[in-house]
């Protein structure tokens with residue numbers, strides 16, 4: 001079986017991670033991705049310690065393959081879920097929306113491989129120095145909380161700056177994107193949006209339908225003014241946020257309050273007007289519901305085909 005250094009590092013067959021999407025990435029999705037040969041990841045964002053423990057045990061019942069847990073570092077539960085990850089000896093932890101340094105010693109002591117999302121070369125170098133096993137260089141094409149740089153600009157600069165494996169994320173929707181990531185120097189990819197419409201993904205059907213119907217220009221970001229830009233589909237909710245963001249006198253707290261509970265409304269209730277339908281810019285390329293196994297097989301068959309046929313001078 002073909003392999004590369006990322007596959008060997010985490011014990012997977014295909015060098016692909018499923019993004020740890022808040023409210024979305026549960027045991028059903030994570031186990032399906034792991035059973036299909038990628039790395040499934042449970043999102044701890046919306047869980048406290050007990051809820052995360054329950055999700056981990058569900059996932060263990062559904063797969064014998066390795067899976068990871070993602071910690072959203074702005075979560076009020078970050079401290080307690082970080083402790084659960086070490087206690088449960090989860091093979092891989094990914095982090096997002098902040099600097100994971102304060103948890104790294106504890107995780108490394110418990111043999112947990114730490115793979116942070118980094119939006120910059122500076123953070124990539126810092127976590128590499130502190131013992132990260134790999135980094136996920138995520139460009140602003142992605143859904144949810146986004147950094148400034150694009151995947152095209154960020155990935156090669158991170159690859160030049162660190163010796164550990166680099167996983168590319170943001171704007172990857174099919175095998176062409178996977179091939180491009182490898183051309184930029186990455187040795188793996190992380191996808192979120194494509195897995196939103198996976199058959200094993202348990203989000204509300206309205207969410208899936210909105211992603212399936214989305215065009216290239218149907219996402220927008222809000223929240224940049226207050227330091228936490230978030231990408232989601234354009235709807236009444238995101239337009240309301242955009243209108244309020246630059247109102248004179250609005251405070252960060254007042255703005256944050258407007259968004260509370262909106263992701264949950266999208267994922268659990270399918271509230272098309274009031275929900276926050278986070279997804280990346282490649283939503284316009286997603287037009288079919290497939291199983292995780294079909295998605296992963298298609299991505300890598302297409303990537304290998306594209307790489308084989310790539311010629312610069314004969315187009």
Ligand code: TUI
Pocket residue numbers: 022045072095096097098099117118119123138143144145146147230259263278
């Ligand atoms: O974390 C994400 N994407 C997310 S988290 C999330 S949960 C949520 N967000 C808003 C409202 C409701 C729920 C939704 N999407 N991606 C990983 C990511 N991390 N993107 C960017 C970053 C990042 C940014 C700054 C990582 C580190 C960082 O460090 C700054 C520093 O302190 O050095």
